[in-house]
Amino acid sequence: MTDLFARLDISFAVWSACFGAVLLSSGIQRLSGQAFGIVAAPLIALVAPQFLPAGLLLLGITVGLTSIAVDFSALTRAEIIPGFFGRALGAVIAAMVAASITNVNLIAGLTGVAVLIGILLSLSGLRVAIKSTTLVTAGIAAGLMGTITAVGAPPMALLYQHEPAKRARAMQNAFFFWGMCSSVLALAWQGLITAKHLIFAGSLLPAIALGLAVSMPLAHRMERHTLRPYALALSAIAATTLIARLMLA
Structure with a gap:
């Protein structure tokens, strides 16, 4: 393990914080689809901005693939193609932008902004019709946000927030999985994925397995309940801290 931390150039405490973040978020993703x-x-x-967005996007592929398999029967296939198209287009554009950003603290600050935007969208209560045009538009927005900051769920979450829980979870997990794949491919195309990102992601795979294992027995109980307020509150605190730190730097 010591060799792992040396190769990643981080401490055990930092790695443990990342492990906890991935464990918590993967469990919530399985339960809510976002x-x-x-x-x-x-x-x-907050602790390791140098691994964003690539390290987290690589982990997201595993989370999305595992989660979508559980609710596969609830997918609406006619909605997948336009959403996938928009997400891929947004990822390509964002990867070209990301290639010009070299300041990891700037990426951390942008992550904070993206999270706050996502929270505002989630709390807005807007009801947007689910059709080809809105799916493409939301997909592009998700691709831009997700590829630069690893936070791409809010646009799609806005579309599906008033849908039945199982359908919303299945569709969002499908877009999430495709989004992770398209963003990783776009970043790799721009040479923005390194060996450190791969090692970092690989070392945190057990956190995903543990998070999903813990969440599985809770999925049925959570059909009528949500962890959303707690997840949003935690995210808002972290995002505000990131933005404040960037402004004070």
């Missing part, structure tokens, strides 16, 4: 990025990204940005 929140992996909005919870994990600001928490990791």
Whole structure:
């Protein structure tokens, strides 16, 4: 383990904080279909911003694939294509922008802004019709936000927030999985994924397994309840701290 921390150039305490963030966010993602990025990204940005967004996006692929498999029967296939198209387009544009950003503290600050925008969208109560145009638009917005900051769920969450829990969870997990894949490919195209990102993600895979294992027995009980207020509150605190730290730097 000591060799791992040396290769990542971080301490055990920092790695443990990242482990906890991924464990918590992966469990919430399974239960709600959102929140992996909005919870994990600001928490990791506080202690290890150098691993964002690539490290978290790599982990997100595993979270999304595992979560979507559980609710596969609830997917509405006609809505997938336009959403996937928009998400991929947004990722390509964002990767070109990300290639010009070299300041990890700036990425941390942008992550904080993205999280606060996501929280405001989530609390807005807006009801947006789910159709091809809104799916493409939300997909592009998610691609831009997710590829630069690893927080891409809010636009799609806005579309599905008034849908039945199982359908909303299934659709958001599908877009989440595709979003992680498209963002990782776009970043790799720009040469923004390194060996450190891969090692970091690999070392935290047990946190995902543990988070999903803990959440599985809770999924049925949570059909009529939500962890959303707690996840949003935690994310807001972390995001505000990130922005304040950037402004005071």
